[in-house]
Amino acid sequence: MRSALHPYHPIIYVRGFAATQGEIEDTVADPYMGFNIGSTKTRVAWTGDVRRFFFESPLVRLMSDHGYKDVFVEGDDLVAAEHHDRPVPYRCIVIYRYYDEASNDFGDGETPPIEHFAKGLGNLILRLRDKVCANKANDIDPEACRVHLVAHSMGGLVCRAFLQNPRLGSDEARRAVDKLFTYATPHNGIDMRVVRNVPGWLSFGDINNFNRERMAEYLDVPRGDDVSVVKGFPAERIFNLVGTNPRDYTAAGGLSSWAVGEASDGLVCIRNATTHGPDSQGKEVTSPRAFVHRSHSGHYGIVNSEEGYQNLTRFLFGELRVDGMLDIDDITLPLEVQKAKEAGKPIRASYQFEVSASVRGCQWQMTRREVRENSAIFRTFADLFPGRAGSGVTTGHSRRPHLFSVFLDWDKSLKRRSSKSVSFAVDLKVLVPDYEVDGVMFLKRHFEGGFILRRLILIEVFPDANSQAGCRIKYGFQEMNPGKPGILAQTRGIEGEARGLAFDIPIEQTARPGLHGRLCIEARPWS
Template sequence: MATNSQHPYHPIIYVRGFAATQGEIEETVADPYMGFNVGSTKSRVAWTGDVKRFYFESPLVRLMSDHKYEDVFVDGDDLVAAERNNHPVPYRSIIIYRYYDEASKDFGTGETPPIEHFAKGLDQLILRLRDKVCANKANNMTPADFRVHLVAHSMGGLVCRAFLQNTKLGSAAARAAVDKVFTYATPHNGIDMRIVRNIPGWLSFGDVNNFNREKMAAYLDVPRGDDVSLVKNFPPERIFNLVGTNPRDYNVAGGISAWAAGDASDGLVRIENAITHGPGADGKDVTSPRAFVHRSHSGHYGIVNSEEGYQNLTRFLFGTLRVDGILNVDDITLPMEVQKAFKDGKKVRASYQFEIAASVRGCQWQMTRREVRENSAIFRSYGQLFPGKDGTERVPDRAMSPHLFSVFLDPRKSVKTSKSVSFAFDVKVLVPDYEVNGVLFIKRHYEGGFIFRELILVEAFPDENALGGWRVKYGYQDINPGKPGVDAQVQLLSTGDASQGFVFNIPIEQKTRPGLRGSLRIEARPWS
């Protein structure tokens, strides 16, 4: 990787989503870019339903205009697919994996191959692209230096995972060339509907059984069971999951799909099924970086055709700093009346909703957003945060601490004078519905109220003399708008190893009842 002078701008292979019917397949193969060129002029404005005009040219056009990428279509030929075309292939190029061509009646047999076949085809495409790129002397590239990014929508993410995870479906050389994977709205843990828990394996219409967990376990080469989102043979932290949270605007099948998928979905894929995990470098299970955006599975309000999607994509692919926010809760106090009932031996139950919205300086779009009214807030019961028996002292379970965000920053887009990078996050802990002996306690309840809420700004300045290479400030929007002013007490993530990144904590203490005590843990790591 160190010898690749073009890093992080590697070739991008786009892997499209599922086409159910023959008509959809024919429409797909008739498009040179298979949908990656589709933009939108519409932007849904939150919950009101009003439509705002916003011109998003498409991911393809933006990558070309912003990052100088090129396509590989010249004189009617696909330079990567054409065996005898000697036209040079640029390194910073976008390639469309046209895996549905074989299923077309015009270009193929009209029969759709299995997903395993698509995975093998991706392996061959990567190796063919590598050879074409390395043959172009202007790229100054050797096969050992060559890397590629995979960007996939919906089922395309499963094609990528099948190729990466199942050693029977690809070569070691092609897998080693993959640098990062970005998935839009991929059903990593299958598709669940109201009527049936999981797409049944016998339902072969349009090959929708590709989303049955037993079948997925086979082509992903993971143990059969309820969880097929497990990543193997590839670092889970180098897969980004962009999760849609808006079923309302998914109009496929006249809205039946959105109804069947339910509220906590993008209209097809449930939020809980759109995230991958797997063993990290230390062998412990880690969840892949992810972001949540109020977009539907596809269409004019779709997740691919969105500025939020593009901003997350380019920062994940090209950024140099990853920042994660975790809310560590040390204690949550109860209202006085509920506390008295608890001391009197009555059974008290409560669960908590955590809302988060994170944004980066200079961008009008939020990188991630999870809200109760969009059915995407983080949910934790008191028993999850503080496991144990009633009447005993409980210690917080850090494994259940809410992970608020993963944000990728690019210092190349920093303020020119200070070279700093900055982001903000709005975090809320909503007042729960308390139950006392099974009866709802609402004497002190105001809908929409919260125990804790702060809009916090964080700014990091590169400083070779500072611990971890960065000097960090944070602040509160309501105290000093737009200007972080408190010096963070930075520590190294790994003792004695500044290359692993740094961490600092922002203390929280709400002394009111109900109240919250804990800290916001901010972890920053170099990203390449």
């Protein structure tokens, strides 16, 4: 059953980890537990320069842009207070204040286990559902009531524990969850330079919540299995926002950032910040994700960022999902390297793919993966061409890099454009690898940072009620027709899906080293 109010469901914000009693007391002293914190500073690309940019906070922007309201009236929380009968709006923002009972002021100063927090989330969902359904102005049936969960860091693990572990809360509450958006959540635990996996015995501040064996307990995953696998909730309904900027995470005087390393947000390694698992049809998928050059928290943090807000609102409220995968048929070697290979010398090479996606009308990149930010996609030759012996015809399917997931909002675009379309651009780069020939680096004609291929691809989507995905699509290349896609895509249905369209954009670089392949675009109705 779907409500007429869809997709603007109540939002529950679940904050992240507080290690010390002082941090817990500071947390509970804030009504919004950090969701109201904005920023006036942003880094300019990778240079480290700072420019002034006013981001009011996710809370304020949801209120001003989408008409959400909080639930605090005359000093009370209308959802938490049992005795109040004041109406609660459906389009509301609720803060899950799970640290209250761990504070000295509101509780007993003892921090309950994460399982307790997960159960409490289920109780909050049902209480919120009852409150919004009691408001006759909402005209909502309890069976149609849904909630969005938005979580930072450990808050995402609290949400997953509730969604995955049948012992932690009721199925009735789980069925009410529509989507989960996670900022910088350590879905696969926390690793450090000196020790892989937070030790299970390290109980200070319950930091062992990030130990994989401990995570397996509360996520209801067999010990030794991958704890980033989602079960019991469709993996495609979880969005992972991944930070790639460790330098601005100043916790513990910068010690955390040093300990975790460069390929991180200063606390969570990039490789540990995503989920995967069965979708609603049982097919194994990666959860949609985006990579932004933000740190785990602070003035340059991932929650209080425009990039985070743009991904959040498009995932929650957007109407079209577009994914891009790169199918590679062949990658050719430089002529000298090819001759050495034909002479029987062993050749080694691995490939890095950089990609960014930008939506028309928004100055912020929805996602950006770059070598210099330690977030580029990495594949070995064997990854791309399993079982392939030479440089001729592929003997197996290439392992396609998933480049991006972009969520588009028809309504926002139609108000601004007479063309009644939504557009985005994909900047795709395949870097020249460091070839190794017979154990020696091949440096002839080598220029650091060179590209095998670079294309700026423009994609424009038009609403079309007669289409399988509700749209038709044009594409083009910036170097051929700047700013205007002009080629009508020849679409096909997505195999195994009743709705959705797919099409291929040829990607070629004939010079050596070169690449022959296709950018496969899949578009599906969303929300």
